[in-house]
Amino acid sequence: MRRSAVAWPGHTVCELNVDILAGDESPLAAPHFRGLHHVVVASFGAANVFVFDLRRRIVTAKVSETAARDAEFWSRTLLPIMAGVLGATIDVLPLHSACLAREGFGMLIAGESGAGKSTLAVALAQRNFDYISDDWTYCTVTSGTLTAHGTAARVKLLPDAARHFAQLNQHQLHTSMNGELAFEVPVEHTFGVRLERQCMPRLLIFYHRTGVLASQFTPLDRAAARRYMEGSVERFPPQLAEASRARSSMMDAVAALPCWKFECGGNPAHVAQELDTFFEARRREATA
């Protein structure tokens, strides 16, 4: 049994105990998740099982040698799952949003599934933004400071993204964790962009793709931001009331950001250009 303390920047968050099944070469299979009360189980085939005890912040696993050796699985699959499952029990708010930054000035981009957050994130990264995440961003509040973290998970792009990014022609489509057919590629190697692990978010953008090229930015109030966040996370059971309160407090910190609805159509490069112009204006205002 290998025991580790897992540390999120600024926090020691949980204990991870892994039992590697000697001689077992079972591959990682499609994931299966279930949870009741304070326990969540994630399995990737019968030989690769992770149990999350949210009350005690202990993760226990049995894995095959194949899974144990697979560094990509641990860094790009398991780490985001751990951050998502443990979430507020370790003072982390998983936020359904992309995150990009320039010189540390961060921007969270929320939107419904399929709105094009990932495509826009890549297009922005190609415009000299630092890429933090494309789909899930993990927020912490330490001494009143809101920080957004990425996990280096692969960027997930739907098949039609190949029309906009020629680099995807060198990659195969895969069935992703939620069953969608998609490209899942390491963003820094595939697109030659900068990957950063964290930033301080200063803007919250709700992106809505339209059929027209003209862009429109409309200020949104905190209540709208809260509604989006509450609608994009799993409910907690009563057994996790403390975590629920912690999550609510972190949502307040995110909802306090200047928040805008961004409506725009056209190809990703155009949408990214429009958002970049708006971002720079807000950044100048904030730093003047």
Add this chain to the structure above:
Amino acid sequence: MNGPDIDLLRRFVPTPHATVLSHPEGELRIESNDAEYEQYLLEHFSNASPDALLRSVEHLKLIVEHSLPQDGEDLTQLDAGCLRTVLRGTNTVLMYDAESRELLIFLAQGVSCEELVERLLPAVAMTNG
């Protein structure tokens, strides 16, 4: 901007079939989304009393997954302090917390009541008796 009510883990499956079994050393609350399994467990614990497992559990919650087929015979057991987890394949999962005295179960379609009480419950039980 509200999304759908998300329950990827199936934490909030309604369990309307509930009963409380009183025994000399306390009470056992059984709840399930399936009346047949709930009744079988009630009869099992009523007849088995006094039973070591009965003394170790105060709350048993059972979700029968009617559209998720069983996918393996072998049992996998993971222990972490007072939490024991047993899987049959991957689709049947039993979680027992000895401290909170909770037994939480997802049962795949086709796993019988008999197998549940004769094979799976003994495998997950951490009893003193």
